[in-house]
Amino acid sequence: MAQNSLARRGELNGWLFVAPALILLGLFMIYPILWSLWMSFQVGRGMNWSFGGFANIMRLAQDPVFLRALTNTLVFLAIQVPIMLILALLFANALNDSKLWGRALFRTAIFLPCVTSLVAYSVIFRSMFGQDGVINQMLLALHIISNPIPWLADPFWAKVVIISAITWRWTGYNMIFYLAAMQNIDRSIYEAARIDGVPAWARFWHITVPMLKPVILFTTVISTIGTLQLFDEPNLITSGGAPSDSTLTLSLYIYNLSFKFMPSFGYAATVSYVIVVLVGIISFLQFLAARDRRA
Amino acid sequence: MTPLARLGRAATYAGLILASFISVFPFFWMVVGATNTSAELLKGKTSPGGALWTNIANFWAFADMPRILFNSFFIAAVGTLLTLLVSSLAGYAFEIFRSRFRERLFALLLLMLSVPFAALMIPLFIMMANFKLINTYQAIILPGVASIFIIFYFRQATKAFPHELRDAARIDGLKEWQIFLHVYMPVMRSTYAAATIIVFMANWNNYLWPLIVLQTNDMKTITLTVATLISAYTPDWGVVMVGATVATLPTLVIFFLLQRRFVEGMLGAVK
Numbered sequence: 001m002a003q004n005s006l007a008r009r010g011e012l013n014g015w016l017f018v019a020p021a022l023i024l025l026g027l028f029m030i031y032p033i034l035w036s037l038w039m040s041f042q043v044g045r046g047m048n049w050s051f052g053g054f055a056n057i058m059r060l061a062q063d064p065v066f067l068r069a070l071t072n073t074l075v076f077l078a079i080q081v082p083i084m085l086i087l088a089l090l091f092a093n094a095l096n097d098s099k100l101w102g103r104a105l106f107r108t109a110i111f112l113p114c115v116t117s118l119v120a121y122s123v124i125f126r127s128m129f130g131q132d133g134v135i136n137q138m139l140l141a142l143h144i145i146s147n148p149i150p151w152l153a154d155p156f157w158a159k160v161v162i163i164s165a166i167t168w169r170w171t172g173y174n175m176i177f178y179l180a181a182m183q184n185i186d187r188s189i190y191e192a193a194r195i196d197g198v199p200a201w202a203r204f205w206h207i208t209v210p211m212l213k214p215v216i217l218f219t220t221v222i223s224t225i226g227t228l229q230l231f232d233e234p235n236l237i238t239s240g241g242a243p244s245d246s247t248l249t250l251s252l253y254i255y256n257l258s259f260k261f262m263p264s265f266g267y268a269a270t271v272s273y274v275i276v277v278l279v280g281i282i283s284f285l286q287f288l289a290a291r292d293r294r295a
Numbered sequence: 296m297t298p299l300a301r302l303g304r305a306a307t308y309a310g311l312i313l314a315s316f317i318s319v320f321p322f323f324w325m326v327v328g329a330t331n332t333s334a335e336l337l338k339g340k341t342s343p344g345g346a347l348w349t350n351i352a353n354f355w356a357f358a359d360m361p362r363i364l365f366n367s368f369f370i371a372a373v374g375t376l377l378t379l380l381v382s383s384l385a386g387y388a389f390e391i392f393r394s395r396f397r398e399r400l401f402a403l404l405l406l407m408l409s410v411p412f413a414a415l416m417i418p419l420f421i422m423m424a425n426f427k428l429i430n431t432y433q434a435i436i437l438p439g440v441a442s443i444f445i446i447f448y449f450r451q452a453t454k455a456f457p458h459e460l461r462d463a464a465r466i467d468g469l470k471e472w473q474i475f476l477h478v479y480m481p482v483m484r485s486t487y488a489a490a491t492i493i494v495f496m497a498n499w500n501n502y503l504w505p506l507i508v509l510q511t512n513d514m515k516t517i518t519l520t521v522a523t524l525i526s527a528y529t530p531d532w533g534v535v536m537v538g539a540t541v542a543t544l545p546t547l548v549i550f551f552l553l554q555r556r557f558v559e560g561m562l563g564a565v566k
Contacts, residue, residue, distance in 0.1 A: 013471040014392025021385035024441035025407070032418035033410055039417065091314060094307045101308075108554075109315035112322065114561070115550045117500035119518045120539040123525050124321045127328065127336060127532050134324060134339035172318065173561065180562055200303065229411050232502050236522060251413045251503075258417050259507060265417050272414040283409045 042266035056270035092178035111172035122236035155246030328536035336532040350533040371498040386449025489560035
């Protein structure tokens with residue numbers, strides 16, 4: 001009897017404690033996400049809507065700007081995420097060596113970009129990549145290039161700048177996750193391998209990488225979700241997706257559809273659900289991989 | 296050491312030095328840039344110049360800076376306080392109290408963790424317009440207060456909160472909210488410190504949502520002001536660099552003062 005009332009008291013208190021969070025999440029997350037699903041079936045401009053069925057989805061397939069934004073986003077994803085994660089893994093591996101001189105200094109330096117705001121680092125990058133800018137000056141001085149590269153004016157190089165920028169900002173962040181995980185690996189495994197004469201690269205490939213699989217999976221998913229929502233960098237570094245939409249991303253397109261000129265909220269909501277579906281697919285794949293691991 | 300191992304060692308150092316240089320250079324560029332004129336900056340000048348005071352004066356004159364800095368600090372501080380209160384309360388309760396729906400509800404929250412902001416921003420904007428909250432602090436702060444990430448973070452951390460403390464407090468007759476306030480919060484202060492850093496930084500650096508909701512110059516944050524500076528037809532880059540320095544300074548200071556907590560906060564819920 002006493003046990004029962006204590007349990008009820010616990011349950012009531014539990015609900016009271018989570019109530020503020022649940023009410024706010026309902027209001028600012030569940031309600032909006034359902035509303036934008038409903039909205040994605042509406043057509044019209046401004047506040048004049050009517051039910052359009054699948055009209056918006058049909059429009060996606062014929063909208064060259066959407067297709068370009070989708071392609072750009074996927075290109076950023078496919079190139080940037082692997083480069084960044086491999087670099088992070090290599091740096092973490094180098095810094096995990098306790099005999100390395102200046103470890104703390106290197107670690108702090110490589111982590112430092114994570115401290116900047118996306119806006120601040122974006123404007124800094126934009127100022128470095130001008131035609132006569134500091135990056136071209138340095139590359140010319142080192143004889144790596146013989147003519148200045150039109151970084152922000154050329155569709156290909158503009159993509160390179162965006163990819164370099166994101167890699168600069170987030171490599172140290174991922175490295176920290178790997179370092180933390182590496183510190184949990186039992187030292188004696190490495191000692192045994194060393195005594196057996198296993199070379200350093202093989203120890204990295206056959207011990208470190210397999211042991212880090214869960215963290216690598218986790219960082220892949222968060223980086224992928226982050227890149228799918230890319231907005232600040234192309235809005236600021238390449239002034240809203242220039243040149244000729246070569247760095248336009250899905251988030252940027254949604255923003256343009258909603259808040260520039262006459263808003264098409266319905267169609268913008270449809271585009272936003274493309275991101276929802278992509279994120280959903282990736283989360284589902286992660287779920288499958290995590291389940292396999294446990295089995 | 297074999298010659299091959301020695302070569303590998305050298306390559307490691309070379310790689311780390313290059314990576315460190317690339318990581319730190321933009322900071323150096325930002326600070327040096329703040330002392331140069333726009334024309335010098337665009338030509339790639341990497342030595343300090345004499346334009347610092349002019350740039351600071353122009354930055355100060357661009358907008359009502361005390362007001363802008365107040366906006367940023369106010370939004371970040373109040374946002375952090377409310378987020379920690381509401382989300383740590385929920386994270387604590389998820390771990391401590393049992394209920395039939397607990398795990399299912401928590402799984403639902405984790406599922407929502409990956410809802411992209413792009414899919415929320417249009418309805419949120421219309422909601423805020425209907426509530427007549429466009430261009431207010433509330434509109435910026437409220438949507439972030441219940442943070443699933445922070446709820447998750449506190450649930451994980453609560454697993455390490457000693458049972459005996461709570462039992463003893465119950466025997467002493469403390470009410471549940473008193474236990475949370477007077478026992479849990481003081482004991483978990485290092486968790487709160489780490490969470491404060493990440494939430495404060497996220498609020499301070501937020502760009503897209505303030506860009507949509509804040510519309511007049513007197514309501515803008517420092518982050519938005521820096522973004523506004525470069526949207527001019529010919530931006531004054533020296534002034535932009537002063538702005539970027541001001542926007543980066545608080546998070547940089549927090550990082551150097553509380554480096555370990557900072558990293559703990561980032562690793563957060565994963566442990």
